[in-house]
Structure formats: structure tokens, C-alpha cells
Amino acid sequence: MDDFEAQLKSVPLARPSDEMKKRIFGTGAGRSKFIEALRVRIPVGWAALFALFAGLAGMYLSQWLKGPVAAPSKVVYVQIIKARSDRNPFDFTEPAADFMPGELTGRTETPKEI
């Protein structure tokens, strides 16, 4: 490069406007990175597995936040002890003439909240 070429080269050139890059590449650097992140391709299998875990986590989280869906009702257990009888003591289809022999005990139990 001779002196004349060097002198020509030293003259400052016109430059594109500052908006040019945004015009071409659409947005600012920050947002384009966000869009790039959205464009990451995930295998369908991984996506399905993620959706499954997300669903389960959501279900458990909602239960944890809201508490039990319905309050458990008290359950009564009746146990016949020493009841020797030919007929079913819980058969109430016909009136019973006699009381069941043996001892009848009852207990109630409230199940723990889920």
C-alpha cells in the first residue's frame, strides 16, 4: 500500500445507522437470547416425561395447599365376639325373636387425615 492508498484509507467512512442491526436481527440482544432459548428443541420423550412429572407435582402441590379434599367421616366397626348363631346376626329381613347370644362390643375409629 503506497502513501496515496494509505491517505485514501484514512478518510472516515459513512456507517450504517445504529438501528440497522435491530432492523435486521429483529430485536435487541437481550430479547433475541430469550427467543433463542425458546427455540431449543427437546426430544418428545423428555418433553412427555417432564409433562408427567409436572402434572404429578402439580397434583400433590394442590393437595398440600388445599388440604384434604373431603373430611373423612367416622367409621364404626362392629365386631361380634363369641356369637354362636346359625343365622347371620346382621340379617334384618325378618324380625328376630331372640337376642343374639354372646357379647356384642362396638368401637369407633376415625381414620387419619390423608
Added chain:
Amino acid sequence: MRRLRRDMERIYDEYGPQMFTCALSVTGCPGLAEDAMHEAFCRGFRLTEVPRNLKAYMFRSVRNAAIDQLRQRKRTRNFSEDYIFACSEDPGELAEQKQFRRRAAEALLKLSRNERETIVQHLYADLTFQEIADLRERSIGTIASWYRRGLIKMKDNMEV
């Protein structure tokens, strides 16, 4: 194609001003040169595979887009006084420098289109003769000849 977009952005960052200068050397109008660059990059985004020499491809695409811009607008070149040079508003700039810039612009505009574009591409866009030859689809000898002949004409015009 994320790679293509990333590579194109890198090329813009490295060679954007040079590409703009190339486009401006064809259109003579900064607005049309920017339109040409925009069009060239949009064409690039539609590529289905990355060209082997993306830099050369983009320079060629910008030049073609600049020629298309002129055709579409049916405009004849109406070069500004400063041509490709920055229009300096600096009051501290020496009158001698200002004068040299104006004379260089005038001398460039008196050259043939091939000579002018070759000088701009080699001297200001930092393209090698081989790259210009690939870009213009001419032999390297022809490019070197246009360049030398253009420089001699400029020297004569500027009385250097």
C-alpha cells in the same frame, strides 16, 4: 439454523460497516444501501444450509441486493457529495482533510463503475482481490487491473 443466524450476526458485527460501504458504492444513497443490507440478510435467513464461505456469500448478496434496489426504484445513481465518506460535522477538522475527502469522493465518482466498486471493495471493505474476483465472477487479473487503473485515474484527477 440457529448456527446460521449466529454466524450471520457475527459477520454483521465484523463486516457490517464494510458491507454498508459496498452497498453505498452501488446505490450512492445511504437509505437504499441500508435497504439492500436488510434485504440481503433476510435472504440469508431463508437459506436451508450454511454456505462454505458465508462472508463472501453475504458480500455478494449485499451487492446484488443493492443493484436490485436501484432497479426496483428505477432510480439513477444520484451520488451525494461525500459519496461513501462520513459527512463530518467536526469544526476542528482541518480544511485540508475536508478538501481531500471531497476531492477523493469526486475522483471516485469519475471512475467507471467497475473501477470504483473495486477500489471501494479492496481499499475500504478490506476484501482481497481473490474475494472480489469470486464476488464479481471475474478473473483476479481483471480485478487487479481495474484497481490499478482506477487508482492511477484518481491520482491524476486529484493531482497528487
